[in-house]
Amino acid sequence: RSGEMAKLTQLIDNEVFRAYATYAAIVLLKMMLMSLITAYFRVTRKAFANPEDTASFGKGESAKKYLRTDTDVERVRRGHLNDLENIVPFFGIGLLYALSGPGLSMALLHFRIFAGARILHTFAYLIPLPQPSRGLSWVIGYVVTISMAYQVLKTALYL
Amino acid sequence: RSGEMAKLTQLIDNEVFRAYATYAAIVLLKMMLMSLITAYFRVTRKAFANPEDTASFGKGESAKKYLRTDTDVERVRRGHLNDLENIVPFFGIGLLYALSGPGLSMALLHFRIFAGARILHTFAYLIPLPQPSRGLSWVIGYVVTISMAYQVLKTALYL
Amino acid sequence: RSGEMAKLTQLIDNEVFRAYATYAAIVLLKMMLMSLITAYFRVTRKAFANPEDTASFGKGESAKKYLRTDTDVERVRRGHLNDLENIVPFFGIGLLYALSGPGLSMALLHFRIFAGARILHTFAYLIPLPQPSRGLSWVIGYVVTISMAYQVLKTALYL
Numbered sequence: 001r002s003g004e005m006a007k008l009t010q011l012i013d014n015e016v017f018r019a020y021a022t023y024a025a026i027v028l029l030k031m032m033l034m035s036l037i038t039a040y041f042r043v044t045r046k047a048f049a050n051p052e053d054t055a056s057f058g059k060g061e062s063a064k065k066y067l068r069t070d071t072d073v074e075r076v077r078r079g080h081l082n083d084l085e086n087i088v089p090f091f092g093i094g095l096l097y098a099l100s101g102p103g104l105s106m107a108l109l110h111f112r113i114f115a116g117a118r119i120l121h122t123f124a125y126l127i128p129l130p131q132p133s134r135g136l137s138w139v140i141g142y143v144v145t146i147s148m149a150y151q152v153l154k155t156a157l158y159l
Numbered sequence: 160r161s162g163e164m165a166k167l168t169q170l171i172d173n174e175v176f177r178a179y180a181t182y183a184a185i186v187l188l189k190m191m192l193m194s195l196i197t198a199y200f201r202v203t204r205k206a207f208a209n210p211e212d213t214a215s216f217g218k219g220e221s222a223k224k225y226l227r228t229d230t231d232v233e234r235v236r237r238g239h240l241n242d243l244e245n246i247v248p249f250f251g252i253g254l255l256y257a258l259s260g261p262g263l264s265m266a267l268l269h270f271r272i273f274a275g276a277r278i279l280h281t282f283a284y285l286i287p288l289p290q291p292s293r294g295l296s297w298v299i300g301y302v303v304t305i306s307m308a309y310q311v312l313k314t315a316l317y318l
Numbered sequence: 319r320s321g322e323m324a325k326l327t328q329l330i331d332n333e334v335f336r337a338y339a340t341y342a343a344i345v346l347l348k349m350m351l352m353s354l355i356t357a358y359f360r361v362t363r364k365a366f367a368n369p370e371d372t373a374s375f376g377k378g379e380s381a382k383k384y385l386r387t388d389t390d391v392e393r394v395r396r397g398h399l400n401d402l403e404n405i406v407p408f409f410g411i412g413l414l415y416a417l418s419g420p421g422l423s424m425a426l427l428h429f430r431i432f433a434g435a436r437i438l439h440t441f442a443y444l445i446p447l448p449q450p451s452r453g454l455s456w457v458i459g460y461v462v463t464i465s466m467a468y469q470v471l472k473t474a475l476y477l
Contacts, residue, residue: 018476021414025470028407032463035403049396052446078208084243084402085194089187091410092250096180128211145191152184158177237367243402244353248346251409255339287370304350311343317336 016107020098023111027087027118034080037126038073045070079125083118086138090114090145097148100155110144117141175266179257182270186246186277193239196285197232204229238284242277245297249273249304256307259314269303276300334425338416341429345405345436352398355444356391363388397443401436404456408432408463415466418473428462435459 041047047070048054054063094114098107117140124134200206206229207213213222253273257266276299283293359365365388366372372381412432416425435458442452 015476018474021417021470021474022476025411025414025467025474028410029464029467031403032407032460035460050393050443050446050452052449052452055449075209080403081240084406085190085239088243088247088250088406089191091406092187093184095254095413096184099180128209131211131214134209134211142191142194146188149184149188152180156177156180156184158174158181234368244349244398247402247406247409248350251346252343254413255343258339287368290370290373293368293370301350301353305347308343308347311339315336315339315343317333317340 015104016102017098019104019108019111020094023115024091024094027090027115030115030119030122031080031083031087034076034083034122038076038080041070041073041076045072047073075128076126079122082121082125082138086141086145087118090118090141090148093145093149093152096152096156100152102151110148114141114144117144174263175261176257178263178267178270179253182274183250183253186249186274189274189278189281190239190242190246193235193242193281197235197239200229200232200235204231206232234287235285238281241280241284241297245300245304246277249277249300249307252304252308252311255311255315259311261310269307273300273303276303333422334420335416337422337426337429338412341433342409342412345408345433348433348437348440349398349401349405352394352401352440356394356398359388359391359394363390365391393446394444397440400439400443400456404459404463405436408436408459408466411463411467411470414470414474418470420469428466432459432462435462 042053046057046066047068048066051063051067054066057063057066094111097110102110117137121134121137121141123129124137128134201212205216205225206227207225210222210226213225216222216225253270256269261269276296280293280296280300282288283296287293360367360371364375364384365386366384369381369385372384375381375384412429415428420428435455439452439455439459441447442455446452
């Protein structure tokens, strides 16, 4: 019945919850990938944040020069923080949305568009693509999350 | 029965879980609002982090001067990061707490105080209000989350 | 039955879910502790980010000198951000994993190793210990989370 939350007994065999689990895992793994890309650029650009990370390059002044910021490293870090700012709300609001009993096709639409938009956002940030590629992909993910939040509040509101 | 977790079959029609869904959505939306405020200040203060974002202001040196930090932009960004550091634990611990079978009035007390404190925190950060406004609102949200974590560990502890 | 998700009716009395709740609460509390350590270093090092935070040290130029970065404060902040980047995926993927019906001993193995690795990571970052202490503890937590994500996708995949 629309407007009511699904019974949790039906939940885990529920295709909506399986779809949520799938897309949530995908975007969280995508976010985790940013750590590896940051590490890759730190090593190849020799740009580190901690003195203990540069010890293998020698002692004293010779190692100190690798304690620096690098534009490529900083770009990946901004992309990573943007993921935290956007994928965390998707995970949280998406979980509540998946529990609020949406139709399967509507839920899949939300999850697929969000995941696609965030993957595009990462390419737009790292290549980088000219604007408004990054801006648009950010907006699309944002609007999808707002749409799910609206559905959650419409279904569950209890102040 | 106190000390036991509620059966999940009763959960989704459960007023505690609906209250959790409501307040979790509210504070996640509030956190997302910080992105819009950051964008607003970046555009009005003309202070950007990426060269591709300044391309519409012209080429070369004329655009480069907009690649800079701005005190208002940085203030909003600190507020946003503080939200991540505090609203994420609330979301996670609050979910486990809502599943641990608390009384409705006690749960509502936790959720309402947390949401109120974080909204106050944002105003205190952005206006800014003199200290200890921001500090106190941060502490209140922190203590509420610790109180829920204590309840979760008391109910569910399995090491 | 392996390959099927556990029925949620059995969930909350389920030892896997109680174990998840316990370790998730522990690592989220550990992450929250970073805020207190940051505050401790800001106060003892007199290094603040906001003018309103230095008002108690006097007015004008005498207070302005405390608006600065400090290497100890920045180190704790990097550790805190690293927690967000790693504990948030653990919380999300771990929740889906706990709902995907893993065996208790395998689930406990994942949760215990992750929690131990992240606590070690914090000590390695803050003391600091020589590398590869911090790097290894980071990798271990990362691999545990990937392993849980693999299990989630194998069980729930619905694209």
